[in-house]
Structure formats: structure tokens, C-alpha cells
Amino acid sequence: MKFTHDAIVIGGGAAGLTAAGGCALFGLKVALIEAGEMGGECLNNGCVPSKALITASRRAAEAREPTRFGVTLAAPQIDYSGVHKHIHDAIAAIAPHDSQERFEEMGCEVIRDHARLVDRHTVEVGGRQISAPRIVLATGSKPLVPPIEGIESVPYLTNENLFDLDERPDHLVIVGGGVIGMEMAQAFRRLGSEVTVIEPEALLARDDRENVAVVVEAMKAEGVRFVTGLAKGVSGGPGAISVAIDNGENVDGTHLLVAVGRKANIDGLNLEAVGIERGRDGIVVDDRRRTSVTNIYAIGDCRAGPRLTHVSGYEGSNVALEITLGLPAKVDYSALPWCTFTEPEVAQIGLTEKDARAKHGDAIRVVTETFHDNERALAEGNDAGRAKVIFKGKKVIGASLVGRNAGELLLPYSQLITGKASSFAMGSAIIAYPTRSEITKAAAFAAWEPTVFGKWPKKWARFVSNMRKRFA
Numbered sequence: 411m412k413f414t415h416d417a418i419v420i421g422g423g424a425a426g427l428t429a430a431g432g433c434a435l436f437g438l439k440v441a442l443i444e445a446g447e448m449g450g451e452c453l454n455n456g457c458v459p460s461k462a463l464i465t466a467s468r469r470a471a472e473a474r475e476p477t478r479f480g481v482t483l484a485a486p487q488i489d490y491s492g493v494h495k496h497i498h499d500a501i502a503a504i505a506p507h508d509s510q511e512r513f514e515e516m517g518c519e520v521i522r523d524h525a526r527l528v529d530r531h532t533v534e535v536g537g538r539q540i541s542a543p544r545i546v547l548a549t550g551s552k553p554l555v556p557p558i559e560g561i562e563s564v565p566y567l568t569n570e571n572l573f574d575l576d577e578r579p580d581h582l583v584i585v586g587g588g589v590i591g592m593e594m595a596q597a598f599r600r601l602g603s604e605v606t607v608i609e610p611e612a613l614l615a616r617d618d619r620e621n622v623a624v625v626v627e628a629m630k631a632e633g634v635r636f637v638t639g640l641a642k643g644v645s646g647g648p649g650a651i652s653v654a655i656d657n658g659e660n661v662d663g664t665h666l667l668v669a670v671g672r673k674a675n676i677d678g679l680n681l682e683a684v685g686i687e688r689g690r691d692g693i694v695v696d697d698r699r700r701t702s703v704t705n706i707y708a709i710g711d712c713r714a715g716p717r718l719t720h721v722s723g724y725e726g727s728n729v730a731l732e733i734t735l736g737l738p739a740k741v742d743y744s745a746l747p748w749c750t751f752t753e754p755e756v757a758q759i760g761l762t763e764k765d766a767r768a769k770h771g772d773a774i775r776v777v778t779e780t781f782h783d784n785e786r787a788l789a790e791g792n793d794a795g796r797a798k799v800i801f802k803g804k805k806v807i808g809a810s811l812v813g814r815n816a817g818e819l820l821l822p823y824s825q826l827i828t829g830k831a832s833s834f835a836m837g838s839a840i841i842a843y844p845t846r847s848e849i850t851k852a853a854a855f856a857a858w859e860p861t862v863f864g865k866w867p868k869k870w871a872r873f874v875s876n877m878r879k880r881f882a
């Protein structure tokens with residue numbers, strides 16, 4: 411068969427850009443197809459705008475503590491149009507990195523239109539058909555809008571229009587206490603909105619319960635209201651909405667944000683005609699991210715599995731390696747990190763204590779170090795939080811942190827979990843003082859303490875001491 415390209419990538423988000431860029435840098439002829447904005451969700455209505463909004467809200471929160479450490483700040487004056495501008499300036503600052511021009515420079519043919527599969531090697535886009543031995547689906551996900559009664563007749567926000575708001579909501583009602591719900595709840599509260607979060611299950615359910623409790627308490631103290639229940643009905647109109655909860659309560663607010671999870675963006679791709687299996691949560695893939703039609707890969711948010719930018723990027727580079735070098739590249743999520751950018755941050759890598767117990771029973775050991783024992787945290791007057799490190803023997807298999815900038819502390823755990831560093835090396839490393847990273851060394855050292863100061867080292871020390879006395 412004569413092909414027009416070596417590889418076709420559908421979707422120009424984190425997953426597709428990494429796959430297409432990787433293949434192009436190896437010299438392949440690549441078609442990169444994007445129907446919407448280059449950069450996908452992360453850049454345009456996900457990570458970047460949400461973290462920009464959070465940054466503005468942190469500035470407001472700091473100013474709200476009028477006097478601290480002998481320094482007095484003026485109360486914050488919040489002009490939401492300035493917040494809106496910062497969000498869109500941040501997107502504009504990062505956009506060149508994901509732009510059509512940059513990927514064309516790398517050697518991709520960038521096609522800006524909607525694509526659909528014709529057969530296992532052919533894609534129809536912009537009125538033409540192109541073909542390649544390998545095709546990568548990287549079409550991302552959309553906000554899931556649950557069948558809440560009345561939802562179609564009230565105005566509601568999702569991450570797709572939240573960052574276009576040019577006025578601050580007076581009272582934001584958030585359905586869903588997952589990652590988006592929690593990050594946005596704290597941010598809008600700090601910017602001066604009333605905020606109510608409705609969640610039937612555990613808040614930040616994937617994370618360590620004790621660590622989540624630290625952030626929930628902090629958010630409650632800042633005035634975020636949490637209601638336990640399932641949103642089952644909604645009514646009202648612009649500026650006045652009411653959410654009926656299954657516990658009989660009604661929550662009234664001015665704006666509604668729906669953040670109850672994602673659904674794969676795969677309708678219209680013609681998957682069935684090509685024979686690609688789809689599951690409840692997206693395209694079904696194997697651990698090399700091959701679909702049931704094995705020359706077609708599905709990576710990032712469009713397949714069942716973790717939905718995070720770094721995961722999309724990782725899967726993009728894996729399939730680029732497979733396509734270019736012909737080497738099978740399985741995903742390994744034993745050291746998967748994620749972080750919720752509340753204050754304090756909730757950060758996780760590898761197994762949580764709960765998952766580790768389910769897998770290894772009593773063979774695990776949990777070492778907890780608190781920021782109360784970290785001198786940088788004490789000097790900053792911000793010692794909330796802890797690091798919980800899960801060991802199996804002396805090997806780290808997971809870490810759950812909560813605290814200021816906890817996400818920044820995950821990197822060494824990646825090395826520890828994947829076996830690229832040992833807990834002994836970490837426990838004896840020289841760490842700059844005073845830094846929050848010292849908590850990592852402290853936890854690693856704690857695991858070795860009983861061995862280092864155990865019976866045999868003590869006996870040896872006694873022997874050396876006696877020898878010194880005898881031959882001094």
C-alpha cells in the first residue's frame with residue numbers, strides 16, 4: 411500500500427503534540443490534525459488557566475492576613491477583569507510552545523480540521539484522505555455532564571467556559587468535590603465568592619484520607635462550605651440557581667460549576683466502522699496503548715486510564731518511540747505522580763497507604779514526618795502537613811504529601827520507587843538547609859534508623875571504642 415505519511419496523529423493537545431513532535435524529530439513524515447485550538451485542554455481550558463486563577467487567588471489570600479511577621483498588607487481589592495486578563499495572558503505566554511508554527515518547524519504537516527477514520531490506515535480530513543502505517547488517536551476528553559434533572563434548562567459552567575467569566579460569581583455552587591471542584595472552590599473563595607461544594611462521596615477520593623482532611627480543614631477555615639449529597643435536580647436562571655440534593659437540602663447560588671469527571675472525546679471518529687473497541691470510560695488499549703486495531707494507538711485522555719497532562723505527554727513519547735524505533739514501549743505507572751493545587755497542596759506518587767495495604771497487607775511500613783519538624787516550614791510560619799512514605803522492606807512504594815508546595819517534593823520519590831535511587835542513599839544525602847526537601851531525607855532515614863542504630867552496629871561501636879581505649 412502506498413501511504414501519504416509515516417504517521418498520522420489526531421489531536422493537538424499534550425498527548426498528540428508529544429507523539430507528533432517525537433516522530434517528526436526522528437525524521438518521519440507526520441500529519442498532525444487539530445480541529446480546535448492547538449495545545450488542547452491543558453493550555454486553553456485546563457491546567458494553565460486554572461493555575462493562573464489559583465495564583466491570583468493566593469495573592470488575595472495573603473493580603474487577607476492583614477498583619478503577619480510584623481508586616482501589614484492592605485486588604486485585597488479584587489478587580490476580576492484583572493484576574494481574567496492574567497488567565498488569558500498566561501495562556502498567550504505558553505501558546506507559542508504548542509503552536510502550529512512550532513510544529514511545522516519540527517517537520518509536521520499541521521492540518522486544522524476535524525478528522526475521522528476511514529479504515530485502519532486512512533483518515534479523512536478537510537475533504538482529503540491521507541494514510542499511514544501508524545495512526546495515533548489523541549482526541550482528549552470533555553466534561554461529563556450528569557443527567558441531573560433540569561440541567562439543560564439552566565446556565566451552567568464547566569471548565570470549557572469557566573475561564574471566560576469576566577465577572578466574579580457572587581455565590582459559586584460546585585457540583586463535584588474532585589480535583590477541579592476543590593481547586594476552583596478555594597480559588598474562587600479566596601477571590602471573594604461564596605462557595606458551596608456538593609459531593610456525595612469522599613472529597614479528593616483518590617488521595618490519602620488523613621492528608622485530604624488537612625486541606626478540607628484549611629478550606630473550611632477560609633469559608634468554603636461543603637455539603638454531603640448527590641446533586642439530583644437544578645432549577646433557576648441566570649444569576650439565581652438552586653440545586654436540589656438527595657438529602658432533601660437545596661443549595662442556592664448565583665453560578666453553577668459542574669465538575670463531576672470526564673468523558674472521552676471519541677464520538678465522530680468512526681471507531682466502530684474500523685473495529686476499534688470502546689469501553690465505558692474511553693477507547694480500550696493495551697499497556698503499549700495499542701487499540702484493538704493494533705496499528706492504531708490511543709493515548710491521553712481519550713482512552714480509559716489516568717487523565718493528566720504529564721500522563722498524556724508520557725504516553726505520547728512512548729508511542730513515538732514505538733513508531734519510530736519499532737521497540738515495544740509499555741507504560742509503567744508504578745511511580746505515577748499527581749498533585750491537587752490547593753493550599754496546602756495534596757501530592758501523591760505510587761501507592762497510597764490504603765492501596766499498599768490492599769496489595770501487600772502487613773508487609774508495608776508507613777513512616778510519617780510532619781512539617782512541624784521541618785525548620786524551613788517553622789521559619790515560614792507554615793508547618794501544616796506531612797509526608798507519609800510507604801515502604802516495603804527498605805524500598806519506597808509510595809508517598810503521600812500534604813503541605814506548601816508539596817507537589818515540588820515528589821521527584822526524588824520517583825527515583826526511589828523506580829529503583830533508580832535507594833532509600834539509604836536518600837537518607838544519607840546532603841540536603842540544602844533549610845529546605846522543605848529535608849522531609850524526604852528524614853523519612854528515608856527514619857526507615858533505616860532501626861538498622862543503623864540496631865544491635866550489631868551498636869556492638870561494633872562498642873568494640874571499636876574498647877579498642878581505642880586499649881591502644882590509645
Ligand SMILES: Cc1cc2nc3c(=O)[nH]c(=O)nc-3n(C[C@H](O)[C@H](O)[C@H](O)COP(=O)(O)OP(=O)(O)OC[C@H]3O[C@@H](n4cnc5c(N)ncnc54)[C@H](O)[C@@H]3O)c2cc1C
Nearest residue numbers: 421423424425445450451452456525550710711717718719
Ligand atoms: C480545569 C482543569 C485543570 C487541570 N489541571 C491539571 C493539572 O494541573 N495537571 C495535570 O496534569 N492535568 C490537569 N488537567 C488534565 C489535563 O488538562 C488533561 O489530562 C490533558 O490536557 C489531556 O491532554 P490530551 O492531549 O490527552 O487531550 P486534549 O488536551 O483534550 O487534546 C485533544 C485535542 O484533540 C482535538 N480533537 C478531538 N477530536 C478531534 C478530531 N476528530 N479531529 C481533530 N482534532 C480533534 C481537540 O480539539 C483537542 O485539542 C486539568 C484538566 C482540567 C479540566
Ligand SMILES: NC(=O)c1ccc[n+]([C@@H]2O[C@H](COP(=O)([O-])OP(=O)(O)OC[C@H]3O[C@@H](n4cnc5c(N)ncnc54)[C@H](O)[C@@H]3O)[C@@H](O)[C@H]2O)c1
Nearest residue numbers: 586587588589590591608609640641669670671717749750
Ligand atoms: N491538579 C490536577 O492534576 C488536576 C486538576 C484539575 C483536573 N484534573 C483532571 O481533570 C479530571 C476531572 O476532574 P473532576 O474534578 O471533574 O473529576 P473527579 O473525578 O476528580 O471528581 C468528580 C467528583 O464528582 C462527584 N460527583 C459525581 N456526580 C455527582 C453529583 N451528581 N453530585 C455531586 N457530586 C458528584 C464524584 O463523586 C467525584 O468525587 C480528572 O481526570 C483530573 O485528573 C487534574
